[in-house]
Amino acid sequence: MSISKSGAKSLDLLKKLPRISLVNLGPNPGAKKNEKRRGRGQHGGNRSGRGHKGERQRGNRPRLGFEGGQTPFYLVIPKYGYNEGHSRRPQYQPLTLNKLQYLIDLGRVDPSQPIDLTQLVNSRGVTIQPLKRDYGVHLVAEGAENFSAKVNIEVQMASELAIAAIEKNGGVITTSFYDPRSLCILCKPVPFFTRGQPIPKRMLPGEDLLPYYTDAKNRGYMAELAKIQEARMELARTYGYILPDITKEELFEMLSMRKGPRQIFFGLSPGWVVNMAEKKILKPTDERLISYYNSS
Amino acid sequence: MFRRSLSVCCRQIGKTFLSTLPEDVGLPSNLKLPPNLISTAKRERPSPVGSGLPVLRKCEIEIPPQLSAKQAWLESLKDDTLGLVELHPDVFAVPPRLDILHEVIVWQRNFKRISHAKVKTRAEVRGGGRKPWQQKGSGRARHGSIRSPLWRGGGIAHGPRGPTSYYYMLPMKVRVLGLKVALSTKLAQDYLHIIDSLEIPTPEPQYLLDLAKQRQWGESVLIVDVHEDMPENILKATANLKTINLMPVIGLNVYSMLKHETVLLTVDAVNFLEKKLLWHDHRYSPLYPFRLPYNDFP
Numbered sequence: 001m002s003i004s005k006s007g008a009k010s011l012d013l014l015k016k017l018p019r020i021s022l023v024n025l026g027p028n029p030g031a032k033k034n035e036k037r038r039g040r041g042q043h044g045g046n047r048s049g050r051g052h053k054g055e056r057q058r059g060n061r062p063r064l065g066f067e068g069g070q071t072p073f074y075l076v077i078p079k080y081g082y083n084e085g086h087s088r089r090p091q092y093q094p095l096t097l098n099k100l101q102y103l104i105d106l107g108r109v110d111p112s113q114p115i116d117l118t119q120l121v122n123s124r125g126v127t128i129q130p131l132k133r134d135y136g137v138h139l140v141a142e143g144a145e146n147f148s149a150k151v152n153i154e155v156q157m158a159s160e161l162a163i164a165a166i167e168k169n170g171g172v173i174t175t176s177f178y179d180p181r182s183l184c185i186l187c188k189p190v191p192f193f194t195r196g197q198p199i200p201k202r203m204l205p206g207e208d209l210l211p212y213y214t215d216a217k218n219r220g221y222m223a224e225l226a227k228i229q230e231a232r233m234e235l236a237r238t239y240g241y242i243l244p245d246i247t248k249e250e251l252f253e254m255l256s257m258r259k260g261p262r263q264i265f266f267g268l269s270p271g272w273v274v275n276m277a278e279k280k281i282l283k284p285t286d287e288r289l290i291s292y293y294n295s296s
Numbered sequence: 297m298f299r300r301s302l303s304v305c306c307r308q309i310g311k312t313f314l315s316t317l318p319e320d321v322g323l324p325s326n327l328k329l330p331p332n333l334i335s336t337a338k339r340e341r342p343s344p345v346g347s348g349l350p351v352l353r354k355c356e357i358e359i360p361p362q363l364s365a366k367q368a369w370l371e372s373l374k375d376d377t378l379g380l381v382e383l384h385p386d387v388f389a390v391p392p393r394l395d396i397l398h399e400v401i402v403w404q405r406n407f408k409r410i411s412h413a414k415v416k417t418r419a420e421v422r423g424g425g426r427k428p429w430q431q432k433g434s435g436r437a438r439h440g441s442i443r444s445p446l447w448r449g450g451g452i453a454h455g456p457r458g459p460t461s462y463y464y465m466l467p468m469k470v471r472v473l474g475l476k477v478a479l480s481t482k483l484a485q486d487y488l489h490i491i492d493s494l495e496i497p498t499p500e501p502q503y504l505l506d507l508a509k510q511r512q513w514g515e516s517v518l519i520v521d522v523h524e525d526m527p528e529n530i531l532k533a534t535a536n537l538k539t540i541n542l543m544p545v546i547g548l549n550v551y552s553m554l555k556h557e558t559v560l561l562t563v564d565a566v567n568f569l570e571k572k573l574l575w576h577d578h579r580y581s582p583l584y585p586f587r588l589p590y591n592d593f594p
Contacts (some may be wrong), residue, residue, distance in 0.1 A: 011480065020394065025397055027395055185423075188584055
């Protein structure tokens with residue numbers, strides 16, 4: 001109320017004032033500060049802010065980190081193995097169950113369709129930077145007490161309590177691996193389709209992450225379905241809730257939708273070219289291409 | 297400048313500038329009008345709110361409940377006032393941010409600027425490779441080249457170097473807000489008029505000049521329509537006129553709006569502007585440029 005009233009008051013005041021034109025405008029007082037001009041005037045001149053004699057005034061100071069010959073700090077501290085390759089390690093953007101519930105409640109994410117990283121990015125719930133060694137999203141269990149949505153969600157990493165919270169509400173959670181190129185395509189599909197390249201095969205995880213994604217406890221996409229069923233029942237026993245039977249749900253078909261190990265998008269196979277301008281999909285006809293894209 | 301005037305006006309709300317009473321001593325000197333001035337004040341038009349004329353155009357986009365639509369006269373270039381139109385307050389009644397207007401105008405002037413000024417340094421000036429005289433013994437000052445900046449005809453030490461670009465982009469929302477503030481201030485100061493279409497009876501430029509004089513639009517008029525294909529009569533009439541200009545609504549910008557005294561918008565242009573300018577209030581942040589297709593939003 002007060003905002004519109006003060007806006008209306010100032011618009012009324014304008015009626016009495018001269019016409020606003022190119023000659024009467026200026027920045028707000030204090031907005032523009034004059035820049036420092038070296039070598040001009042009583043205070044900027046004389047030595048121009050360089051000090052008195054020596055390397056400082058003559059611009060000959062040594063490189064950053066040099067300590068006059070004493071072993072510099074950055075060389076005194078020894079290297080150690082636990083830091084090796086720290087900048088190349090895969091990073092996962094956290095997604096709390098609180099935030100997921102918030103997005104579903106506000107209608108930014110549709111729980112009646114499988115929730116993918118594309119859906120999360122489109123709803124601006126997470127920001128993934130594939131070029132900064134982000135390998136996807138990590139589902140974190142903060143807000144597990146208040147989570148009450150039945151969803152088919154696919155993330156890249158999930159904590160045990162988060163898996164339990166999703167399955168308790170009758171949902172399905174899968175963890176799957178996306179190599180950086182596939183992740184880039186998954187996060188921003190439209191710019192990829194405008195490039196006119198065929199959808200690539202999703203690469204399999206390397207030897208470090210393979211045990212994670214073949215483990216049923218993490219609901220990995222490469223684990224066997226029977227073992228996943230056992231793991232669901234065991235988790236229910238551990239956390240003390242009754243595991244709801246999803247085969248008897250209306251949305252069972254949607255909840256059981258899963259991507260193939262080499263598939264990036266639901267409904268699109270690797271090797272297809274999507275033409276957004278003409279709304280057409282082009283599929284390969286050459287045998288070699290078909291066998292390459294269909295092989296796992 | 298405006299802030300001082302605003303503070304003065306706060307104390308003297310309701311007094312016009314033509315008051316010759318000694319109370320206008322409080323005004324800044326550049327706003328005091330000389331006492332022998334022939335009155336050229338615009339005659340005030342009645343406010344559109346109280347009149348009984350029908351509202352011929354309602355806002356298509358929903359107005360928030362705490363705000364009310366602004367009403368303006370719907371005029372015609374041929375006949376008299378046709379009725380009223382309702383304008384969205386979030387486009388035509390935003391608080392008058394004059395500093396944003398200034399920022400956008402400075403940006404409009406400078407972002408296209410490429411200064412081609414370039415001078416030669418001592419390395420580029422022709423000659424000057426040889427030491428003019430020996431270091432010691434000649435009695436003259438020591439020099440290494442005849443084209444050093446100390447010499448007449450020598451290079452310039454710190455001059456402009458090559459084409460320099462002054463390109464920068466203000467955030468999209470600042471530029472949008474600039475347009476909204478410009479429209480609001482034009483409407484508030486009575487320099488914005490809404491017309492139904494651009495049809496005029498004759499292709500004579502004198503018709504438009506007489507119309508502008510009769511309706512007290514001022515020296516310059518900016519006429520804005522949606523598309524470039526406007527009726528032939530008005531295209532011919534404005535072809536050789538310098539002060540009355542036509543513009544498609546995609547070319548509407550703060551500089552042109554403030555340069556021309558009056559702005560005439562057609563109802564289609566108002567629809568287009570409201571749709572485009574209000575979209576930015578509720579859109580999501582871009583994942584990729586907006587020219588690529590988005591599915592559901594923005």
